[in-house]
Amino acid sequence: MKNILGREVPDFIEGYGSVKHYEGAFARAGKPSKRAEVRIPKGAAPGGRKLCENLGEALDKLPLRDGMTVSFHHHLRNGDFVTNMVMEEIGKRGYKDIHVAASGLFACHGPLVPLIEDGTITQISVSTFGAGPVPQAISAGKLKKPVILRSHGGRPRAIENGEMHIDIAFIASPSCDEMGNINGSQGKSACGCLSYSYADAEFADYVVAVTDTLVPYPNTPVEISQNLVDYVAVVDAIGDPAGIASGATKVTEDPAKLAVAETAAELLDRAGYIRQGMSFQTGAGGISLAVAAGIRKRMLRDGISGSFGSGGIHGYFTRMLEEGLLRALWDVQCFDLEAIEHLARHDPRHLIMSGSLYGNPENKGCVVNNLDIMILGGFEVDTDFNLNVITGSNGVIMSASGGNEDCAAGSKISLVVSSLMKKGGRCIIREKVTTITTPGDTVDGIVTDKGIAINPRRADLVEKLKDSGLPIVDIHELLRMGDELGAVKDHPEFGERIVGVVEYRDGTVIDVVHQVL
Amino acid sequence: MKNILGREVPDFIEGYGSVKHYEGAFARAGKPSKRAEVRIPKGAAPGGRKLCENLGEALDKLPLRDGMTVSFHHHLRNGDFVTNMVMEEIGKRGYKDIHVAASGLFACHGPLVPLIEDGTITQISVSTFGAGPVPQAISAGKLKKPVILRSHGGRPRAIENGEMHIDIAFIASPSCDEMGNINGSQGKSACGCLSYSYADAEFADYVVAVTDTLVPYPNTPVEISQNLVDYVAVVDAIGDPAGIASGATKVTEDPAKLAVAETAAELLDRAGYIRQGMSFQTGAGGISLAVAAGIRKRMLRDGISGSFGSGGIHGYFTRMLEEGLLRALWDVQCFDLEAIEHLARHDPRHLIMSGSLYGNPENKGCVVNNLDIMILGGFEVDTDFNLNVITGSNGVIMSASGGNEDCAAGSKISLVVSSLMKKGGRCIIREKVTTITTPGDTVDGIVTDKGIAINPRRADLVEKLKDSGLPIVDIHELLRMGDELGAVKDHPEFGERIVGVVEYRDGTVIDVVHQVL
Structure with missing residues (x-):
């Protein structure tokens, strides 16, 4: 059907499901809603150990499975190592049909493309993209299910109300202590705050802090606190500072x-x-x-x-x-x-x-x-x-x-x-x-x-x-x-196939993206 | 039955319900658990107004009802005005059978006793008490249902896992802006942090910031943020600084x-x-x-x-x-x-x-x-x-x-x-x-x-x-x-009647308190 903006959006999209059609920017404002129940698969006891010497040890402890949703944040921007590192390891272990729920993906995430091609990754959700190999692969129809595009507000909305359930959140952590108190403003890969990952940390079944800077307990300050974190995995480097932030943003001179x-x-x-x-x-x-x-x-x-x-x-x-x-x-x-x-x-x-x-x-x-x-x-x-x-x-x-x-x-x-x-x-x-x-x-x-x-x-x-x-x-x-x-x-010549679903911030579908032939 | 510590605790307690018996300090450690679903009765739209000129205006907007659970925090300690103020107004409006879920009550909360006597308040939960009229009234058997005594960790556990659902949380707010960004460390009734109220703010259906210090938007820093707050009620004073904190804590000289x-x-x-x-x-x-x-x-x-x-x-x-x-x-x-x-x-x-x-x-x-x-x-x-x-x-x-x-x-x-x-x-x-x-x-x-x-x-x-x-x-x-x-x-001569249920931090009942005759 044509929605109120005149865009052709079907009622059902293969790999996405039933569509709630866009009905206006404020059609749902002020309505009742909810925050979803959160599972805590494993509580903590005094003396419990969260620290893993490497990513592999953390993955060994997690209930990995085909079809799971794993999440990442994009505060390391085009310098992020964690998403590739985790997904390559999951790929090596032979899991398939993974949903990568990243708050954003950049040009540096090219190594995900082979994993898309071999069926390790069959679904992606993001709220920001840097132009590059991943969105190109999606536009070319390589990803099995359509990418779900949400806004920065729409993503936590979907996580918090249960529309997007995260099985395991991997949090790139510029500094972290052994209990999982995390901040983003310190460490060799400091990137500032980690805001987009807060919903992931709060609502995922399992939360893994992936860090290259393990600090004495307790880390100060704390952005994401230990009561939300299951494991702390130490790696050599979570990111490349050169890609994390430009040195300085500058007013145009044109x-x-x-x-x-x-x-x-x-x-x-x-x-x-x-x-x-x-x-x-x-x-x-x-x-x-x-x-x-x-x-x-x-x-x-x-x-x-x-x-x-x-x-x-x-x-x-x-x-x-x-x-x-x-x-x-x-x-x-x-x-x-x-x-x-x-x-x-x-x-x-x-x-x-x-x-x-x-x-x-x-x-x-x-x-x-x-x-x-x-x-x-x-x-x-x-x-x-x-x-x-x-x-x-x-x-x-x-x-x-x-x-x-x-x-x-x-x-x-x-x-x-x-x-x-x-x-x-x-x-x-x-x-x-x-x-x-x-x-x-x-x-x-x-x-x-x-x-x-x-x-x-x-x-x-x-x-x-x-x-x-x-x-x-x-x-x-x-x-x-x-x-x-x-x-x-x-x-551009578009195919029939829908490769992207554009959710408005309230979770309705405002438009779709078709495959480019 | 006698529990494993030899205390006589019935399987069912009138006004409390079925008892989970204490089975050891770590019997439940490391078990799966959950955080409960949270209702958001009313979302926000741009231009929405939260500010109420007084407490009455906020109460007018809330769906007050008999039998509701209202909550308070105790960071203003023996200088708190808010609990009495709110409960007296609820009493005046004729609501009955209210559950007061306070993180703590002190000697200053004597004005609650008449509300206990007239059936406005029939249930109380706390995790800290200062000796005084309220616990005395409870021990004397004046409160209809037994008081539930939880620890500082047990209270948020019960709130977060849904055992204790809060209908309306009233947050005494030493400083607050018109959107409900709250901190406790500034204002004429500054008391430090507001930690015990965080669970209330997150899990209650409705959250009301009650403040005597309205600051320009946005308040800095923020302890409880606007996305959790429905209304901001401005009052003359939320507390008496003399009762909030002793001037200095001192090493004994004895x-x-x-x-x-x-x-x-x-x-x-x-x-x-x-x-x-x-x-x-x-x-x-x-x-x-x-x-x-x-x-x-x-x-x-x-x-x-x-x-x-x-x-x-x-x-x-x-x-x-x-x-x-x-x-x-x-x-x-x-x-x-x-x-x-x-x-x-x-x-x-x-x-x-x-x-x-x-x-x-x-x-x-x-x-x-x-x-x-x-x-x-x-x-x-x-x-x-x-x-x-x-x-x-x-x-x-x-x-x-x-x-x-x-x-x-x-x-x-x-x-x-x-x-x-x-x-x-x-x-x-x-x-x-x-x-x-x-x-x-x-x-x-x-x-x-x-x-x-x-x-x-x-x-x-x-x-x-x-x-x-x-x-x-x-x-x-x-x-x-x-x-x-x-x-x-x-x-002491005890009656048959149970006036207090002592929950261990894991939600099991470790003991009960009987009426003192």
């Missing part, structure tokens, strides 16, 4: 991009969003940080002090905290070394939040609901303001929602900020996007170098900006400009 | 008590427990602190640095941390102003732990299992080393287990340290204790001014100490000495 960012900041100011107690979130991209720079400039000019910066934290935010422009940071992952180092200094204003606290729409109030301004990234925007952050225009999976749809839904204003024409000559505006990730109902506008389009749903915003002098145009006009500029149009 | 403490420290040293990486817990009583002083002296003498101090944290522990004698503190409640102030300084070595992390025997490893030395308090010890920390020798309920039985079970050595003759001329050693709280299987010895008795179960300890020159005697000898010194014997 004058065209700087101009777009400046326009976005001006829009936010004119519309009244740069005000006392304001909060905001940007990605770590150069253009997003340039918007942050524009916001900062206006805050300094007008003597404004904000409330919080949230999401992936970077040096730009920690510096604004130190300048007194922000009262606090809500950190769900550290994007750069500056953020990691700041977290390791234990400033109480640098708050760690779980993925559930960040964006789970089913709990009693996630942080995105308190967000004023959200700067969104994305590959394509359609004329209904629906946003695609999953597939490239060639149809191949390149990324996943991350916090995009959570923040778009929660924030008071969400803007896509981008050059109109992207690399390769494609226009960001499309009549229809290849895949819908973030519904247009939650996207308030797009700011480009060729003009600004405001979602007509936001009549209040249109009214506020009508005399601003800002170059506001209809979104169809932006599409037309793209055509005039000779926008490249892709015509 | 030479006799100092001598006992010194003997205990010498025993620990001779038996090899004062060693590199050691951990220990004491109460905040003058004699316990004197043992800590004796331990500290030996650590300094021998260049020993310890691992952690745990439990209720006091200035003696924070100073040992600052001296480098301890690497960390595991804090479950702050016993004095020094500890509260230290916690407010955000030293990452000062770790907060939940009650479950502290002592729940059903999780994957609580902190008491890592404890070396535990100094126990108590009213009576019998010749099988069973310990009573609940009833006075007159049969009246005076206190509750607190962490006593958790730490006795988890630690490598647990010692009662006391004068042989207590106030009023009673001997601490009795043939049979009035009530068993902590089974003798987990109590390793008692150190008194008239001699030391070691539990014969600890043959290793007896062997280690045989040439120590310490005054080690059979426990029956201590009993005899007491008799020689003219020990006062009480002969």
Whole structure:
């Protein structure tokens, strides 16, 4: 059937199951829900030993089986060794049909592809992807079941309410003691906080801390505590620091991009969003940080002090905290070394939040609901303001929602900020996007170098900006400009087979991804 | 029937239900268990408001009903206003048959007695009691159902596994923002951490933060986060600072008590427990602190640095941390102003732990299992080393287990340290204790001014100490000495009616308390 956004989504998807169809961004908000029962297969007794000298010893103790779900977090980003290490060992032991429930997978996870090909891994769930061999293999139809794409809030929602049961969670642990008290901000593979793994640690049957830095008991501080952890496996290295964090995230130096960012900041100011107690979130991209720079400039000019910066934290935010422009940071992952180092200094204003606290729409109030301004990234925007952050225009999976749809839904204003024409000559505006990730109902506008389009749903915003002098145009006009500029149009050939199921943050299916032939 | 400790405990107790009989301190250790499903009656949507101008407004919004279970924490100790305030309002509204599931009740909770008498409150569960009107009323048979006495680890166990379902948790919140991010270390009623309330916040259907200090969003740091909180009710004062914490806990100055403490420290040293990486817990009583002083002296003498101090944290522990004698503190409640102030300084070595992390025997490893030395308090010890920390020798309920039985079970050595003759001329050693709280299987010895008795179960300890020159005697000898010194014997007259059910930390019933006629 066609869902309310006009996307063709069947009622049943092989390898996924029955579909709950998307019914609107807030159709399920405020409804009763639950957190699922948690099994504790084995309690502890005084004198119990959790420490395993290597990963193999831990795996020997675990009830491995075909068809199990094992989970991983992605705070080591493109430097993660743990997912490959564990899956290769499980593959060697001959287990099949494994569901890899990772919060994210990156280019470094190429070694999973042979395991997909040989049937060790037949299912994957993620909330973020770095472009690379795994999503390419999925788009090519190599994975037996469709990948399930959830947001950063949707993943803990599914774990916590029991929709996605984890048999064994493997937690890459930058520092850990022998009882399983873990933190991410210390050790040779320090990555900052471990927020996305908190739901895994709490709801999995078994939890294994995989660490390269065993510290004396008790580890301080503690992010994941010993009462949740079954085993501690010591390995040589859990990650490659070079891949974990870029040294520093930097504001773009491209004058065209700087101009777009400046326009976005001006829009936010004119519309009244740069005000006392304001909060905001940007990605770590150069253009997003340039918007942050524009916001900062206006805050300094007008003597404004904000409330919080949230999401992936970077040096730009920690510096604004130190300048007194922000009262606090809500950190769900550290994007750069500056953020990691700041977290390791234990400033109480640098708050760690779980993925559930960040964006789970089913709990009693996630942080995105308190967000004023959200700067969104994305590959394509359609004329209904629906946003695609999953597939490239060639149809191949390149990324996943991350916090995009959570923040778009929660924030008071969400803007896509981008050059109109992207690399390769494609226009960001499309009549229809290849895949819908973030519904247009939650996207308030797009700011480009060729003009600004405001979602007509936001009549209040249109009214506020009508005399601003800002170059506001209809979104169809932006599409037309793209055509005039000779926008490249892709015509990917899709097969019948569904290789990806895009869950909206509330667990309904908003779209599907087909195999690229 | 008589249980394995020889206590008469029926299979069914009116107002409590079917009894699981105590079968040994570790009979259930390492068994599978679960954390119960949690209901979220109402999720949140962006723009949702939690703030209530007063308690009445919050109560208006809650589905109050006869027979509900409401919970409270006791971190404000004898200065708590919230329990009385909420229960008086519930009483005024005419609700009956309420179960008050408080982590502790103190002398300040006298206003609950009229509510017990008029049937507003018909059931109470606690894990700590301060002697006073409420336990007196219970002992006199005024409460309709028997009070359930659990340990600090047993209470979160019962909440987490669903044995004790909480309908509404009222969290006294020394500081809170409008979304319900709570901490206990700031505000005019600062009390330190709020550990005992964490399970309530996580497992109750509804959670209400009751605060007298509303701070800008977001509160920093956060102990209980907004995703768990339904409403924030602002009141004038949640507590009386004078009752929350004593100004400073002090080592006893009584030479006799100092001598006992010194003997205990010498025993620990001779038996090899004062060693590199050691951990220990004491109460905040003058004699316990004197043992800590004796331990500290030996650590300094021998260049020993310890691992952690745990439990209720006091200035003696924070100073040992600052001296480098301890690497960390595991804090479950702050016993004095020094500890509260230290916690407010955000030293990452000062770790907060939940009650479950502290002592729940059903999780994957609580902190008491890592404890070396535990100094126990108590009213009576019998010749099988069973310990009573609940009833006075007159049969009246005076206190509750607190962490006593958790730490006795988890630690490598647990010692009662006391004068042989207590106030009023009673001997601490009795043939049979009035009530068993902590089974003798987990109590390793008692150190008194008239001699030391070691539990014969600890043959290793007896062997280690045989040439120590310490005054080690059979426990029956201590009993005899007491008799020689003219020990006062009480002969309380008990009724048939059971007014208290003493649950061991694993949820079995270890003893019952009868009405005092």
